[in-house]
Amino acid sequence: MEQIQTPHGVPLKKQIARALFKQKVRALLLIAPLLIFILITFVIPITDMLLRSIDNSIVSDTLPQTTTVLETWDASTGELPDEAAFAALYHDLKQAIEQKNHTKLGTRLNYESSGMSSLFRKVGKDVSKMQEGISYKEQFIAADKLWGNLKTWTLLKVYSPKYTNGYFLAAIDMKKTADGAEMLPASERIYLNLFARTLFMSLVITGLCLVLGYPIAWLLANLPMRTSNLLMILVLLPFWTSLLVRTSAWKVLLQQQGVINDILVWLGVVSNTGRLELINNQFGTLVAMTHILLPFMILPLYSVMRTIPPAYMRAAKSLGATDWTAFWRVYFPQTIAGIGAGAILTFILAIGYYITPELVGGTQGTFISNRIAYHISSSLNWGLAAALGTILLTLVLVLYWVYDKIVGIDKVKLG
C-alpha cells in the first residue's frame, strides 16, 4: 500500500509522530517541577529506606578477608574454621578498630544474636594485646570463649553476603540459620499477629466509619441549605482540630475515672468498683480512630450523594417501590462510587496509623506502625523497620489491586 505523504514529501505518519512528540515534551516540561519534587522528596528517600531492608554490606565491608575465607568453610561439619579464618579476622579487626567500625558491626550482629554487641566492643582491647607468631585461634578463644563457639562463626557466615533476606524473615517471625529459615519459638513471635491485628482493626474501623458516616452524609446532602451548613461545620470542626487534642480528649472521656465512667456510676449502671475499661485496649483504639477518620468517609460520600437528583427516588416510589426498595435498588447503587472512595481512603489511612493507637491502644490495640516506630527510634534496627514497612506497603498495594478487581477503581469518585 502506498504511504500517505504531506505536501513536503514527508510520510504523514512521521509528521504526526513528530507533532505529538513536541506536544509530549511540552507537557513533560510543564509538570517537570512537580516530577522532580516528587522524585527528590518521595521516591528517592522511600527507595533508599526500602533498600535498607536487604542491605547487609556492613559485615563484608568491615570483615572483607574473613568473609572471603569463610566462603569455603562448611558450618555443618561442626568444626570451627581453621587458623586462616582467625588470622583474617585479626587483620580485618585491626583495620576496623582503627576506623572504630567494630562496635558498629557488633550492634548489627546483636540484632541476630544476643551477646555480639559486647563481644565486638571487647575485641577492641583484645586485638591490641594479641601477638603475631602465636596461633590467632588460641588467642581469640582465650580472649573470649564466644570466639570458640560454632554459633558465632555460623552467624558470621550466614550474614556474610552483601544482601540478606534476614530482616524480612525477622519481620514474619522467622530466623535465618545455617540450614535455612525457621520459625521463631512461639514465645518470641510478634509480627504476624500484629499484621493480622492491624488489618482486622483497620477493616472494622472502615466498617464503623461507613455505618456511622452514611446517614450523616445523606442528611448533609438532603437537608435544607441552612441546616446542612450547620451540620457540615459540625463535621469539619473536629476535622480541623489537632489529632493529638482529639486523642487526648478521648483519654479524658474514656478512662476509668473519666467522664463516661463517672456518668455511668452516677446513673447506677455500674458500681464504683466495677468501672468499665474503655481505654488502653482495642476498644479505645476503635473508638478514637473511628472518630478521627469519620470525616474522610463522610466527605466523599457527601460529594457523591449531592449529585444524585432527588427525582430518582420519587420516580421509584411513584412506580410503586417501597421506601426500602427505592433506597436499596435506586439510591444506594448510585452511592457506591462514594463508598468506594471513602472506604479506600479510610482504610489506607487506618492501616498506617501511629499516634492514636500509641496513646490509647494499651497492649492489645497497637498497630504494626507502632513497632516500626519503635525500631526506627528506639532499637535503631532500621533494616527491620524497613522490612516491616515494605511488607505493609506491599500489603496495601495488593489490597488496592484486589479492590480494583472487585469494585473497579474507575468507579471510585471523590465528587
Added chain:
Amino acid sequence: MIAAPWMRDSLESFISLGIPFTERNMKLKPIFAAVSIATFSSALLAADMAKEMTVVSWGGAYSNSQLKAYHEPYMAANAGFKIINDESSNEAVAKLRAMAEAKNITWDLVDVEGPDSQRLCDEGLAMEMDFDKDLAAGTDGSTPTKDFGASLINKCFIPQIVFSTTFGYRTDVADWNGKKPEDLCAVFDTKTFPGKRSLEKRPKKNLEWALLCDGVEKEKLYEVLSTPEGVDKALAKLDTIKKDVVWWSAGAETPQLLADKEVVIGSTYNGRLFDVIEEKKQPVAMLWDYQIFDFDGWVVPANLPEDRKARVLDFLKFATDTQRLADQAKYISYGPARASSQPLVGKHATLGIEMAPHMPSNPENAKRFLVNNIEWWSNNEDEMNKKFEAWLAK
C-alpha cells in the same frame, strides 16, 4: 599570607608604637611576621568559638533545672553567646544517626541516658572525651576521673546526675484498710494493695523487679535473666499483675495517672514524683525500696566543626564543675554525679526545703537499690524486647 594594604598600614603603625624610628626598618620584617601571626591567631581564637549552640535535652522541669544552673550563668559570663534549646532527647539516638548519615549535624550537645550514650559511642556517633583534660577538677582537688568515679560508664559520656526509677503510691486508697506499701513486693501484692499499677512498657527494670519479688537474690539477677527459664520466671511473676497494669511510655504518665486516681501505685523517675508530692501537693508518697539507679549526662556529637567543638568543650568544662552540678539540685531532685558536689547540695530554690532527703542517693532512701546493668542490657535488649512484646500481646 597576602595582607590587604589597609591591614598592613594599621599593623605598621601598631608596630611602630614601641620601636625607635631608626630601628624600625631593620626590625620590621621579622616583627611584622611575628605580630601578624600573633594577632591573626588570637583573632582566630575569639572567632574560634561558635556564637550559638544547640543543646538537646528532655524538656519540662529537667530542662529548666539545666537552664537555671548551667545555661544562664554561662550566658551571663559570655555576652553575645546564645543557647538554643531543643527537647528531642527522647529520640536523640535515632536523630543523631540520621544527622550523621545526612552529614549535617545541627546539634552541639545532647543530654542522654547512660545506655543510650553507650550505643552512640558504639556507633561512633558521639565524640570520645579525655576527661582529665576536658573537664574541670573537683573543688576538693580530685581529678575528674576520680571525682566522677563509677558514673564514667564509657568514653563518650559526661555524667550530670544520678536518677532513679522508683515507685510512688497514693496515700488515700480506702481499699488498703490503712496499710501502706513498705517494700517493692507490694507492687505485686494485689490482695493487700488492690488497684491498678502503672509500669513502663519495656522489659528493662520490670524483669529485675519481678525476679526480686520472686525470691531471686540481687547478686544473681542477671545470671538468672541470662537463661530462658529465668526470663519465663520473671514474665510469670508479671503475669500475676498483668490485668492490673497500665503501661506507660513517657515519664510524665505515671504522675498524671496517680493524680487522676487511675492507678494506685506506679513506677517513674524520682524527680517526677518529687514534683507531684512536693510541688503539686498530691496525696502521693515515695516507695524507694529497690529503686534502680541510672546516670544521665551529656554527649557531644562526633565530627563537629572546630569552632562549635571548641565552644561545646568550653561550656562543658563550666557546666560540669563541682558548683554547677550542685546548683542543679536546687531545682530538681536528682543527685549530682560528682562526689565533690554532694556536700554542696542545699535547699530547693523556690520551695525552700532541704534537697538532700529527696536525693535517690540519700542513705535513708538507698537502703536497697539496683544499678542498671548497661552491658547486659546492651547485649540482650533486642531479645528481651521480642519476648516482652510477645508476652504483652498474649
